Amino acid sequence: MLPNGFRVGGICSGIAKKNEKKDLALFVSDSPASAAGIFTKNVVKAAPVLIDIERLKKGDKFFGIIANSGCANACTGIEGEEDAKNMCLIVEKSFNFDRGSVLCASTGVIGQHLNISRGKLERSIDLLKSSIGISVESENDAVLAIMTTDTFVKKTDKKIKFENGEVKIWGCIKGAGMIHPNMCGLSTNLHATMLSFILTDAEIESETLQKVLENSSEKSFNCVSVDGDTSTNDTVIVLANGQSGTGKLSGSDLEKFEKVFDELALELAQSVAKDGEGATKFIEIEVRNTKTEIDAKLIASTIATSPLFKTAMFGADANWGRILAAAGRSGVMFNLSKVDIYIGGVQTFKNGKVLDFSEAEARKSLLKKEVKIVIDFKAGKENSKYYTCDFSYDYVKINGSYRS
Amino acid sequence: MLPNGFRVGGICSGIAKKNEKKDLALFVSDSPASAAGIFTKNVVKAAPVLIDIERLKKGDKFFGIIANSGCANACTGIEGEEDAKNMCLIVEKSFNFDRGSVLCASTGVIGQHLNISRGKLERSIDLLKSSIGISVESENDAVLAIMTTDTFVKKTDKKIKFENGEVKIWGCIKGAGMIHPNMCGLSTNLHATMLSFILTDAEIESETLQKVLENSSEKSFNCVSVDGDTSTNDTVIVLANGQSGTGKLSGSDLEKFEKVFDELALELAQSVAKDGEGATKFIEIEVRNTKTEIDAKLIASTIATSPLFKTAMFGADANWGRILAAAGRSGVMFNLSKVDIYIGGVQTFKNGKVLDFSEAEARKSLLKKEVKIVIDFKAGKENSKYYTCDFSYDYVKINGSYRS
Numbered sequence: 129m130l131p132n133g134f135r136v137g138g139i140c141s142g143i144a145k146k147n148e149k150k151d152l153a154l155f156v157s158d159s160p161a162s163a164a165g166i167f168t169k170n171v172v173k174a175a176p177v178l179i180d181i182e183r184l185k186k187g188d189k190f191f192g193i194i195a196n197s198g199c200a201n202a203c204t205g206i207e208g209e210e211d212a213k214n215m216c217l218i219v220e221k222s223f224n225f226d227r228g229s230v231l232c233a234s235t236g237v238i239g240q241h242l243n244i245s246r247g248k249l250e251r252s253i254d255l256l257k258s259s260i261g262i263s264v265e266s267e268n269d270a271v272l273a274i275m276t277t278d279t280f281v282k283k284t285d286k287k288i289k290f291e292n293g294e295v296k297i298w299g300c301i302k303g304a305g306m307i308h309p310n311m312c313g314l315s316t317n318l319h320a321t322m323l324s325f326i327l328t329d330a331e332i333e334s335e336t337l338q339k340v341l342e343n344s345s346e347k348s349f350n351c352v353s354v355d356g357d358t359s360t361n362d363t364v365i366v367l368a369n370g371q372s373g374t375g376k377l378s379g380s381d382l383e384k385f386e387k388v389f390d391e392l393a394l395e396l397a398q399s400v401a402k403d404g405e406g407a408t409k410f411i412e413i414e415v416r417n418t419k420t421e422i423d424a425k426l427i428a429s430t431i432a433t434s435p436l437f438k439t440a441m442f443g444a445d446a447n448w449g450r451i452l453a454a455a456g457r458s459g460v461m462f463n464l465s466k467v468d469i470y471i472g473g474v475q476t477f478k479n480g481k482v483l484d485f486s487e488a489e490a491r492k493s494l495l496k497k498e499v500k501i502v503i504d505f506k507a508g509k510e511n512s513k514y515y516t517c518d519f520s521y522d523y524v525k526i527n528g529s530y531r532s
Numbered sequence: 533m534l535p536n537g538f539r540v541g542g543i544c545s546g547i548a549k550k551n552e553k554k555d556l557a558l559f560v561s562d563s564p565a566s567a568a569g570i571f572t573k574n575v576v577k578a579a580p581v582l583i584d585i586e587r588l589k590k591g592d593k594f595f596g597i598i599a600n601s602g603c604a605n606a607c608t609g610i611e612g613e614e615d616a617k618n619m620c621l622i623v624e625k626s627f628n629f630d631r632g633s634v635l636c637a638s639t640g641v642i643g644q645h646l647n648i649s650r651g652k653l654e655r656s657i658d659l660l661k662s663s664i665g666i667s668v669e670s671e672n673d674a675v676l677a678i679m680t681t682d683t684f685v686k687k688t689d690k691k692i693k694f695e696n697g698e699v700k701i702w703g704c705i706k707g708a709g710m711i712h713p714n715m716c717g718l719s720t721n722l723h724a725t726m727l728s729f730i731l732t733d734a735e736i737e738s739e740t741l742q743k744v745l746e747n748s749s750e751k752s753f754n755c756v757s758v759d760g761d762t763s764t765n766d767t768v769i770v771l772a773n774g775q776s777g778t779g780k781l782s783g784s785d786l787e788k789f790e791k792v793f794d795e796l797a798l799e800l801a802q803s804v805a806k807d808g809e810g811a812t813k814f815i816e817i818e819v820r821n822t823k824t825e826i827d828a829k830l831i832a833s834t835i836a837t838s839p840l841f842k843t844a845m846f847g848a849d850a851n852w853g854r855i856l857a858a859a860g861r862s863g864v865m866f867n868l869s870k871v872d873i874y875i876g877g878v879q880t881f882k883n884g885k886v887l888d889f890s891e892a893e894a895r896k897s898l899l900k901k902e903v904k905i906v907i908d909f910k911a912g913k914e915n916s917k918y919y920t921c922d923f924s925y926d927y928v929k930i931n932g933s934y935r936s
Contacts, residue, residue, distance in 0.1 A: 170857060170860035171859070171860040171861075171865055172860030172868055173860075200853070202853065202857075203853060203856055203881070203884070203885075203886065204886075205884060205885050237853065238852075238856065239881075239886045306857065355838075356839060357838050357840045357857060357858065359857060360860060433760075434760070435759040435761065435931070436759060436931055439927070439931035442932045445933060447642075448643065449604070449606065449607060449641065449642025449764075450642070450710075452576050452642065452764070453606075453642060453710065453761060453762070453763060455576070456575040457573075457712075457761070457762035462575060464575070477607070480607070480609060481609050520928060521925050523839070524843050524846060524925050524927075524928060525925075527839070528843050528844065528846045528849065529849060
């Protein structure tokens with residue numbers, strides 16, 4: 129269920145996809161909203177990413193997000209930036225929003241230009257304007273319009289009860305390939321194609337919202353990998369329009385909001401790994417008891433991106449040696465004689481030695497849709513979780529001919 | 533053709549492979565040889581790697597290398613180290629070589645122990661001793677006995693003419709998966725399963741030989757990737773027995789030797805990418821004109837390990853956007869508006885803009901067995917080349933069930 133004051137929708141415009149599928153989505157608030165965003169750290173940033181960073185740095189109040197799928201509008205030069213600005217401008221004009229108050233996002237093939245002939249974008253926005261709404265159908269249309277190789281609609285919502293009312297948060301996400309988000313805020317050097325839009329009727333300042341998003345992403349969006357390839361377009365935008373009527377969030381109320389926001393972000397991020405290109409199973413990698421959190425995350429992400437580990441998971445092969453080999457090349461130093469490994473609840477390795485475990489039992493657990501891998505270093509107190517999927521024939525099939 | 537004084541061979545011993553294929557190789561010199569070695573930097577190092585590092589640090593003269601395939605003897609604890617030492621000891625006893633003068637190497641499944649029952653290793657070494665020789669058949673037997681998923685014998689030799697005679701260099705290599713060598717010498721922190729053994733009758737001190745090998749590996753062994761997974765066992769060992777009779781190499785003679793050694797190392801390294809698991813084509817990635825050599829190598833290796841780039845290559849899809857996206861996530865900063873990209877001789881991108889190139893022509897070049905990718909940053913004068921292969925259905929097939 130959408131938060132108060134938001135309307136969303138999605139249509140087939142033909143500006144980015146050729147196959148008559150939905151390719152243009154709109155998310156609008158009927159009152160000005162605070163905004164926060166995190167973007168890809170890839171040196172090669174798509175036009176919409178550059179535009180959004182500029183707008184979020186300047187502005188404080190925003191009314192919406194226009195997003196397309198099928199064309200990434202990346203590596204498209206000045207012309208691409210003009211196209212992205214135009215998408216925003218036409219929405220602003222149509223709804224009579226302030227100039228610079230609409231954000232944008234794109235996903236799809238790199239290097240192609242949006243197919244915008246005279247008047248085509250205007251007609252598309254008109255159509256979008258008349259079709260947006262607050263129904264579940266509108267939600268689905270919006271999410272469908274940002275999907276590329278995704279196989280299902282990924283969205284979720286939460287409610288938070290306060291003494292004087294209720295705050296709603298709604299989020300959607302797309303992403304199946306070129307997924308290894310490495311995003312940060314506006315102050316530093318930025319890098320993903322994961323697109324996620326989160327809408328809430330909480331009242332919260334942009335600066336606070338940005339902190340909530342950045343903290344949250346380190347345990348959600350930035351902890352998911354399908355193929356290790358960080359996109360030129362990764363974008364997460366949050367809009368908060370304050371229409372819940374519960375007043376500005378602070379203190380313990382803000383903490384309560386943050387907790388639920390974190391849950392929503394994690395759910396969205398996990399859904400991307402579940403829908404990874406060609407994925408047959410979802411894999412959670414938990415690294416336990418390292419000296420630093422960075423160590424834990426580095427080891428977890430190295431395992432999550434190892435083609436040998438991921439193909440073994442596809443084959444339901446409890447090849448714990450590949451887990452160790454990946455950890456060993458992560459750049460983190462550790463004492464092998466302290467390491468324990470669990471594959472789907474079956475311990476295969478203890479204190480640096482292989483156990484006489486049941487291959488049949490391990491295989492059984494690896495044939496499930498969700499698999500958990502634990503590697504314990506017993507070297508400190510820091511932990512990290514990372515989410516990924518297996519590497520199948522279908523990944524090769526999908527990506528051997530993505531542009532054709 | 534083997535250098536003077538060396539004999540090699542390979543047999544089926546059953547200590548490491550179950551399928552009656554050759555699994556035990558021996559390389560011996562009939563006079564003491566200088567030795568050099570580089571080994572995996574993976575924190576998790578196989579038993580033979582640990583033994584070799586210790587021996588090369590202590591000793592100065594070596595007589596041979598005993599190597600097996602099928603079992604990596606990695607993550608096998610003290611017992612594994614005893615097995616590795618025993619392999620060496622039995623060779624030393626059998627040939628009456630000094631204790632500690634034989635090196636060892638293993639490749640195969642991690643975590644399994646060598647299948648050595650009482651007397652089995654002794655009988656195998658007896659058999660090996662009687663079968664080693666200098667013929668092409670002996671060379672082939674030795675290489676076959678170190679192969680795992682390799683599909684062809686990879687060996688080469690060179691001759692260098694000097695005023696007072698001729699020096700021969702012979703090298704072999706195995707490796708098809710878990711290939712992303714990151715090796716270094718003995719003085720620093722070490723990490724690969726690429727095995728390569730190089731034999732020469734040049735007269736050259738161990739210290740000099742080590743330098744020649746380390747310098748060479750930065751443009752050969754450490755510039756090849758099949759899947760980005762650095763093994764626990766990567767090993768390159770060079771033995772130089774001085775039997776050419778041309779005297780100790782120095783000055784311009786040493787330079788001449790180095791040049792030919794580099795050519796041989798590069799040829800061996802490239803052959804691994806050509807035989808990459810499931811590979812349908814060999815890919816050379818050349819990064820031109822970066823500010824530093826490290827920049828060039830980092831960009832080249834990021835492209836070479838990108839699953840999206842490698843699946844596009846499998847599909848003969850000139851998806852230059854994926855090349856740029858990988859470069860952009862490499863960690864190197866660059867100015868996109870200066871970048872040029874060539875795919876198989878077809879320029880697709882110039883000064884940050886896509887060209888109106890012929891997709892048909894690009895596809896034609898990508899259907900060849902050997903493909904060259906060039907990306908020019910026009911930011912400096914440093915260059916780097918990296919060698920890899922495409923990512924096919926067969927890679928997934930081979931690695932979905934490697935242990936079974």
